[in-house]
Amino acid sequence: MPEQLPVFNLAQRHAPAEVAEPRSAAEVAAVVRRAADAGQQVHPVGTGHGWTHAIEGGIALLTRGLAGVTVDPARGVARIGAGTTWAQVLEATAPHGLTPLAGSAPGVGAVGYLLGGGLSPLGRTYGWGSDYLCSAEVVTGTGEVVTASATSHPELFWALLGGKHVPGVVTSVELDLLRLTQVYGGGLFFDGADAEAVLTEWAAWSAEVPAQVNTSVALLQLPDAEPVPAPLRGRYVVHVRVAVPLGAEESPVLAAGLVEPMRKVAEPILDTLAVLPAAAIGAVHADPDQPMPVLEAGALLRAFDADAARAVLAAAGPQARAPLAVVELRLLGGRLAEAPVVPDAVAGRDAAYGLFVVGAPVPELFEGPIPAAVGSLARALAPWANGGFQPNFVGALNQPAALDTAWPAEVRERLAQVRATYDPAGIVGH
Numbered sequence: 001m002p003e004q005l006p007v008f009n010l011a012q013r014h015a016p017a018e019v020a021e022p023r024s025a026a027e028v029a030a031v032v033r034r035a036a037d038a039g040q041q042v043h044p045v046g047t048g049h050g051w052t053h054a055i056e057g058g059i060a061l062l063t064r065g066l067a068g069v070t071v072d073p074a075r076g077v078a079r080i081g082a083g084t085t086w087a088q089v090l091e092a093t094a095p096h097g098l099t100p101l102a103g104s105a106p107g108v109g110a111v112g113y114l115l116g117g118g119l120s121p122l123g124r125t126y127g128w129g130s131d132y133l134c135s136a137e138v139v140t141g142t143g144e145v146v147t148a149s150a151t152s153h154p155e156l157f158w159a160l161l162g163g164k165h166v167p168g169v170v171t172s173v174e175l176d177l178l179r180l181t182q183v184y185g186g187g188l189f190f191d192g193a194d195a196e197a198v199l200t201e202w203a204a205w206s207a208e209v210p211a212q213v214n215t216s217v218a219l220l221q222l223p224d225a226e227p228v229p230a231p232l233r234g235r236y237v238v239h240v241r242v243a244v245p246l247g248a249e250e251s252p253v254l255a256a257g258l259v260e261p262m263r264k265v266a267e268p269i270l271d272t273l274a275v276l277p278a279a280a281i282g283a284v285h286a287d288p289d290q291p292m293p294v295l296e297a298g299a300l301l302r303a304f305d306a307d308a309a310r311a312v313l314a315a316a317g318p319q320a321r322a323p324l325a326v327v328e329l330r331l332l333g334g335r336l337a338e339a340p341v342v343p344d345a346v347a348g349r350d351a352a353y354g355l356f357v358v359g360a361p362v363p364e365l366f367e368g369p370i371p372a373a374v375g376s377l378a379r380a381l382a383p384w385a386n387g388g389f390q391p392n393f394v395g396a397l398n399q400p401a402a403l404d405t406a407w408p409a410e411v412r413e414r415l416a417q418v419r420a421t422y423d424p425a426g427i428v429g430h
């Protein structure tokens with residue numbers, strides 16, 4: 001068996017029969033055709049933040065050999081190879097005063113993120129990451145190299161915009177960038193003792209904020225170790241995250257004023273809100289960046305009010321002692337709720353909040369305690385759940401049922417038709 005693959009989530013012990021690391025679309029096509037001839041599957045692996053089950057047999061196709069970024073500053077477009085992390089894109093685009101609509105963690109693969117829709121910490125203001133996709137080069141399940149866009153292979157392009165498990169290996173994408181250099185953002189970390197005051201206020205405040213305010217809140221049980229900032233180590237904290245893009249019309253003073261109600265709830269242990277370069281967007285969530293074993297689950301909510309906040313705290317507050325490292329709520333709405341210019345398969349436009357839960361990174365708790373704690377939280381929030389799922393936030397603890405119901409039946413049917421056209425033998429496996 002090959003060694004563990006270079007993936008972020010170490011909870012799955014992948015066991016492919018072979019590992020391939022192609023360096024061009026032609027080499028990817030050769031791998032796909034060879035697999036088809038041998039009756040094997042090909043499993044594309046980006047940075048491995050999103051694999052929710054173990055790869056068993058077949059060829060694990062590492063896309064990191066395709067990584068790279070080329071920026072066209074005049075057009076405001078980047079060509080991004082598969083396997084490229086958001087950190088690499090942010091670094092390449094920043095010198096041009098441009099930024100991609102990246103996710104919360106710079107270590108995440110840009111292509112894997114975009115295929116699921118892509119929920120950015122700036123999404124309420126600018127929409128879904130996939131709204132900015134111009135075109136994609138894809139090696140289909142039949143081993144052909146095609147360029148998909150709104151005018152070329154439009155059905156395949158539609159599926160790439162949020163369809164998540166697509167019938168091919170995406171080798172590169174062209175992405176529109178934002179002309180944005182600064183963000184007012186960061187986080188307020190409150191002690192667990194203030195959890196009820198903070199979470200109920202966040203519920204009320206987030207329901208009213210304008211679309212330029214992007215926010216999420218996370219209940220965190222932090223390790224007593226680096227790189228956690230010293231005052232937070234080993235503590236249960238409530239982390240309110242904020243990102244307000246500073247365009248021509250928004251000033252830092254105005255942005256700070258919008259956040260004032262949250263600053264006043266209690267005395268924060270740490271306040272990192274400041275004017276940041278847009279390329280430092282990862283500082284808003286400050287997600288962990290080292291590989292670790294985690295079981296995750298997600299859900300979408302139609303609302304999050306004070307009663308929902310109390311329900312979360314009863315299941316996962318400081319007194320509950322649940323074996324959960326992160327319970328995160330992201331405010332959706334704003335541009336995320338608007339119909340796309342190019343029709344797409346993005347799931348989650350109709351939800352008001354997204355929930356994402358990460359179990360403690362302790363494998364001994366994976367069998368009983370963590371699934372039980374996630375189950376308790378899901379039951380507590382059931383009255384607010386909208387029944388849908390955002391595919392990028394479906395984890396091992398809600399597979400496979402959640403991905404089956406992430407899209408309405410007609411979207412699922414259309415995705416199946418695209419798969420039947422571009423990968424009839426099911427060579428590309430996810």
Ligand SMILES: Cc1cc2nc3c(=O)[nH]c(=O)nc-3n(C[C@H](O)[C@H](O)[C@H](O)COP(=O)(O)OP(=O)(O)OC[C@H]3O[C@@H](n4cnc5c(N)ncnc54)[C@H](O)[C@@H]3O)c2cc1C
Nearest residue numbers: 045046047048049050051103104109112113118119170430
């Ligand atoms: C810490 C953390 C923070 C995150 N933050 C966000 C966030 O802010 N917003 C958000 O929307 N999501 C977020 N995610 C989810 C993340 O976007 C998805 O897990 C995404 O799939 C990760 O991309 P990856 O390169 O790691 O893909 P992998 O984990 O390697 O693969 C995931 C899936 O995508 C498929 N895939 C990957 N590359 C290709 C390709 N080139 N062609 C075809 N299929 C491919 C794989 O086959 C697999 O099915 C986060 C995840 C983590 C762990």
